[in-house]
Amino acid sequence: MIDTLFGWYVGTKLKGRFITIVFEESLAPDDTDTLSLSDALDGTELKNWLDTDNFILFDVFSYANPGFVAVKVLPDNDTNKKFRIEATNNPTRILIMPPKMAEVDIILDYTNESQPNDIYVSFTAMRIPEVNLPAFTLLSELIPTALDAIDSQTLNIWKELQNSVALQQGMSAPWTTVIPKEEMPERRDFCKRR
Numbered sequence: 001m002i003d004t005l006f007g008w009y010v011g012t013k014l015k016g017r018f019i020t021i022v023f024e025e026s027l028a029p030d031d032t033d034t035l036s037l038s039d040a041l042d043g044t045e046l047k048n049w050l051d052t053d054n055f056i057l058f059d060v061f062s063y064a065n066p067g068f069v070a071v072k073v074l075p076d077n078d079t080n081k082k083f084r085i086e087a088t089n090n091p092t093r094i095l096i097m098p099p100k101m102a103e104v105d106i107i108l109d110y111t112n113e114s115q116p117n118d119i120y121v122s123f124t125a126m127r128i129p130e131v132n133l134p135a136f137t138l139l140s141e142l143i144p145t146a147l148d149a150i151d152s153q154t155l156n157i158w159k160e161l162q163n164s165v166a167l168q169q170g171m172s173a174p175w176t177t178v179i180p181k182e183e184m185p186e187r188r189d190f191c192k193r194r
Contacts, residue, residue, distance in 0.1 A: 009139070014132040021046060021055070021123040027069065027112040035108040047105075054133055055102040055125040059095045062087040063120045071121065072109040075102040087119050103130075 010016040064087035
């Protein structure tokens with residue numbers, strides 16, 4: 001349910017949209033080269049979207065036929081954001097944790113083995129307007145904080161119910177409320193004798 005509400009809010013209020021970024025290439029033996037976002041399917045359109053939007057990369061699917069291709073992914077050609085994948089004849093999907101953001105480009109540096117290979121690399125990403133990125137970032141920080149607060153509130157309600165039941169049954173309350181030190185009233189000695 002939270003996923004649905006979060007997705008609805010991001011889609012309607014923040015204009016976030018899920019997209020797929022696909023690279024398909026036929027590689028010569030021992031080929032080493034670089035692909036950019038312009039080389040992807042619909043690359044011109046994707047590159048134009050980055051003028052006003054950002055891409056948040058969530059996962060990558062890779063496949064090579066018939067062999068093996070080593071790929072280094074560099075969002076924005078930034079070595080701080082880089083990660084590596086291996087495209088093999090066993091298709092794999094890898095979650096990108098934490099998700100990476102692309103603001104300008106996506107670069108794939110690949111090294112093919114000593115045989116011809118067809119490579120397929122596909123990213124699941126969210127396209128979000130750059131102006132809405134601060135609100136999205138704030139929202140993604142608030143959700144875990146709110147869930148933690150809900151857990152604390154639920155625990156307090158449960159303790160209060162347990163106390164009420166115990167008092168109604170003529171027993172002493174099993175839970176005592178502990179006031180955090182910062183919320184305790186200041187102690188004052190009004191009637192000090194000299």
